Amino acid sequence: MADLIALSTRVIDGGSSEGVGPLNRINHELSALADDVAMVEAFSHSIVFKTNDGLVVFDTSGAAGGTRVVEAIRGWSKERFNTLVYTHGHIDHVGGCGAFLADAAAAKTPRPHVAGHENVARRFDRYDLTNGYNLTINARQFRGFGRRGYAIGGEEGKFLPAASAKPDIAYRDSLTLSVGGLDFDLHHAKGETDDHTWAWIPSHKAICAGDFFIWNFPNAGNPQKVQRYPVEWAAAMRTMAAQGAELFLPAHGLPIAGAERIRRVLIEVAETLEHLVGATLAYMNEGAKLNDIIHSVKVAPEILERPYLKPLYDEPEFVVRNVWRMYGGWYDGNPAHLKPAQDQVLGAELAKLAGGARALTGRALEIMTAGGDLRLACHLIEFAVSAAPDDAEVHAARAEIYQKRRDSETSLMAKGIFGYASGESLAKAGIEDPHKR
Numbered sequence: 001m002a003d004l005i006a007l008s009t010r011v012i013d014g015g016s017s018e019g020v021g022p023l024n025r026i027n028h029e030l031s032a033l034a035d036d037v038a039m040v041e042a043f044s045h046s047i048v049f050k051t052n053d054g055l056v057v058f059d060t061s062g063a064a065g066g067t068r069v070v071e072a073i074r075g076w077s078k079e080r081f082n083t084l085v086y087t088h089g090h091i092d093h094v095g096g097c098g099a100f101l102a103d104a105a106a107a108k109t110p111r112p113h114v115a116g117h118e119n120v121a122r123r124f125d126r127y128d129l130t131n132g133y134n135l136t137i138n139a140r141q142f143r144g145f146g147r148r149g150y151a152i153g154g155e156e157g158k159f160l161p162a163a164s165a166k167p168d169i170a171y172r173d174s175l176t177l178s179v180g181g182l183d184f185d186l187h188h189a190k191g192e193t194d195d196h197t198w199a200w201i202p203s204h205k206a207i208c209a210g211d212f213f214i215w216n217f218p219n220a221g222n223p224q225k226v227q228r229y230p231v232e233w234a235a236a237m238r239t240m241a242a243q244g245a246e247l248f249l250p251a252h253g254l255p256i257a258g259a260e261r262i263r264r265v266l267i268e269v270a271e272t273l274e275h276l277v278g279a280t281l282a283y284m285n286e287g288a289k290l291n292d293i294i295h296s297v298k299v300a301p302e303i304l305e306r307p308y309l310k311p312l313y314d315e316p317e318f319v320v321r322n323v324w325r326m327y328g329g330w331y332d333g334n335p336a337h338l339k340p341a342q343d344q345v346l347g348a349e350l351a352k353l354a355g356g357a358r359a360l361t362g363r364a365l366e367i368m369t370a371g372g373d374l375r376l377a378c379h380l381i382e383f384a385v386s387a388a389p390d391d392a393e394v395h396a397a398r399a400e401i402y403q404k405r406r407d408s409e410t411s412l413m414a415k416g417i418f419g420y421a422s423g424e425s426l427a428k429a430g431i432e433d434p435h436k437r
């Protein structure tokens with residue numbers, strides 16, 4: 001059993017995660033963290049509490065790993081599952097629900113309760129409404145990461161696994177769940193989602209934080225998903241920081257122990273989000289355009305070096321866009337974008353000016369090869385491919401440029417989208433895709 005708390009203490013106090021391996025581990029191993037408290041590391045972790053009336057489990061992990069999570073828990077306790085708590089309705093947290101229900105059915109114990117915020121059920125309804133869209137964006141987000149089994153639910157063609165039960169215990173603002181002599185104070189706050197729960201467990205001086213803390217830059221900007229809430233997120237971090245928790249249990253990455261250490265990292269995440277919101281709003285209030293704002297608002301590089309603020313999943317530029325979306329409209333301030341020309345029409349016109357789609361392509365490759373601005377090279381190659389959508393040579397260049405762009409980015413979200421674009425063009429150019437799953 002890995003000593004996860006010793007590891008996180010070393011990483012936080014040392015200020016660097018170098019040499020400690022991935023912090024978001026998916027090994028389906030259980031670690032006992034305190035008397036009657038355990039964590040199974042998985043696509044989302046399951047955090048398990050023993051009570052006098054069975055187990056309470058925060059998050060069920062994804063569909064692909066649910067069974068292994070249950071097996072790991074069974075190696076630690078044979079008590080029945082009394083209640084499952086969803087920290088929110090993302091599929092890496094609710095997808096494993098079926099494995100827990102199946103365990104109860106096989107053992108002929110009562111079906112576990114499922115607790116969560118009232119918006120979890122609305123999310124599930126939305127997933128039904130947008131099933132195809134969600135499959136598409138997940139394919140883009142996780143392209144080339146070899147995690148299909150984790151990213152996608154249990155059934156082919158279905159984003160939300162059918163066995164993921166809606167909460168039968170739903171609440172709006174807060175709820176104290178008392179199970180077998182143990183109290184769980186569930187608190188709602190918006191952050192990554194509008195259905196988030198974090199919990200304070202007084203007798204363990206512990207917080208279950210869900211995805212408010214993910215050992216990565218906060219997922220407050222995801223380009224393909226519905227609105228995130230950086231302001232409320234920061235406020236929730238400050239509320240959690242004030243609890244005096246001795247044990248902090250996020251749904252991804254390592255647990256953290258020690259009241260002062262916990263307070264310090266939570267405040268740092270809050271301050272970083274508050275900075276992005278404040279700076280973006282200041283520009284908005286001056287009448288700046290979105291494009292100018294995303295090129296102006298930054299997070300200090302030394303902050304992004306913190307082992308729990310690295311932009312490896314989401315990134316600050318995307319958060320800026322989400323702040324704009326939260327407080328503004330979709331109009332970005334560029335009047336040509338209000339009612340834009342069709343991409344093909346604009347591409348064809350620019351190709352004509354440049355001397356053809358191949359000329360645009362040549363310039364894009366030149367910029368890339370010279371180590372120039374890949375943002376610019378991507379614009380040019382998009383114009384070229386819009387002008388010549390069936391030209392294999394143009395697509396071969398586009399595939400190369402987006403692969404290079406992918407490799408130059410840090411965040412999984414940018415890597416996924418650029419890598420997916422590269423794959424699209426490899427297919428059009430008739431070149432075999434080494435990343436194809």
Ligand SMILES: [Zn+2]
Pocket residue numbers: 044090092093211251252
């Ligand atoms: Zn998650």
